[in-house]
Amino acid sequence: MISFRQMILGRTPGHTDMSETHAGQGKVVVNRSMSLDGFIAGPDHEMDWAIDFFTEDPFPEIMAATGAMLIGRRTHEVAKRMSHEDRDYDGGPVFVMTHQPPDEPDPGVTFLTGDLAEAVATARAVAGGKNLEILGADLASQCLQRGLVDDVLVYVLPVLMGDGVRFSTSGLGRIDLEPFDNVQSGPVTMLRFHVRK
Ligand SMILES: NC(=O)c1ccc[n+]([C@@H]2O[C@H](COP(=O)([O-])OP(=O)(O)OC[C@H]3O[C@@H](n4cnc5c(N)ncnc54)[C@H](OP(=O)(O)O)[C@@H]3O)[C@@H](O)[C@H]2O)c1
Numbered sequence: 381m382i383s384f385r386q387m388i389l390g391r392t393p394g395h396t397d398m399s400e401t402h403a404g405q406g407k408v409v410v411n412r413s414m415s416l417d418g419f420i421a422g423p424d425h426e427m428d429w430a431i432d433f434f435t436e437d438p439f440p441e442i443m444a445a446t447g448a449m450l451i452g453r454r455t456h457e458v459a460k461r462m463s464h465e466d467r468d469y470d471g472g473p474v475f476v477m478t479h480q481p482p483d484e485p486d487p488g489v490t491f492l493t494g495d496l497a498e499a500v501a502t503a504r505a506v507a508g509g510k511n512l513e514i515l516g517a518d519l520a521s522q523c524l525q526r527g528l529v530d531d532v533l534v535y536v537l538p539v540l541m542g543d544g545v546r547f548s549t550s551g552l553g554r555i556d557l558e559p560f561d562n563v564q565s566g567p568v569t570m571l572r573f574h575v576r577k
Pocket residue numbers: 387388389411412413414419420421424425426427430451452453454455456458459477478479480493494496515516517518519520522545
């Protein structure tokens with residue numbers, strides 16, 4: 381079964397480590413599950429509604445193509461809050477963007493602060509030539525706004541949530557996308573887009 385962290389963090393555990401370097405670079409991909417009405421989390425950051433659709437990994441090739449993640453601090457906090465449901469995560473190269481790194485280290489993650497483009501470059505450099513996933517509505521919206529994202533990948537889930545955390549923040553503005561793939565696996569429809577630059 382795909383774990384909560386794998387699902388919202390979009391990777392297979394254990395295939396790269398912090399010391400890895402690489403010749404080529406993968407893409408920067410905003411990756412998330414979304415209700416049909418555009419929510420990526422429920423009220424109070426609830427995620428159970430999405431996990432129910434991922435009892436099996438419908439698209440293993442996506443996780444296999446992923447080498448590192450850059451996630452927002454709130455996404456990290458929600459993942460920690462739900463850690464009782466997910467004990468098999470190996471704590472690979474997860475970078476957490478924050479304005480205030482904690483004094484104490486958090487096992488399995490590296491906190492980054494400062495310029496967003498530099499953070500993306502730092503996380504991308506350890507992705508082993510695979511893709512860097514960007515997670516969290518606030519963080520991903522900023523990356524889109526700054527032109528740092530190559531692709532958007534959405535798992536559309538057959539549910540209407542009515543309320544919660546929206547796909548993007550209200551200040552995002554218009555971003556034009558070019559569709560290049562759509563596949564259905566059971567109840568999950570994967571849509572993929574290039575960001576027009
Ligand atoms: N459905 C899915 O696939 C999916 C995927 C990922 C996440 N989620 C859900 O999305 C929700 C979280 O998204 P969110 O939009 O609320 O928050 P978020 O983007 O995960 O995190 C926002 C936080 O990240 C830090 N941050 C953002 N931009 C920064 C910058 N430029 N410099 C420094 N720090 C920066 C700040 O932390 P500080 O306040 O510490 O400075 C900010 O408060 C959670 O419920 C999570 O479960 C769903």
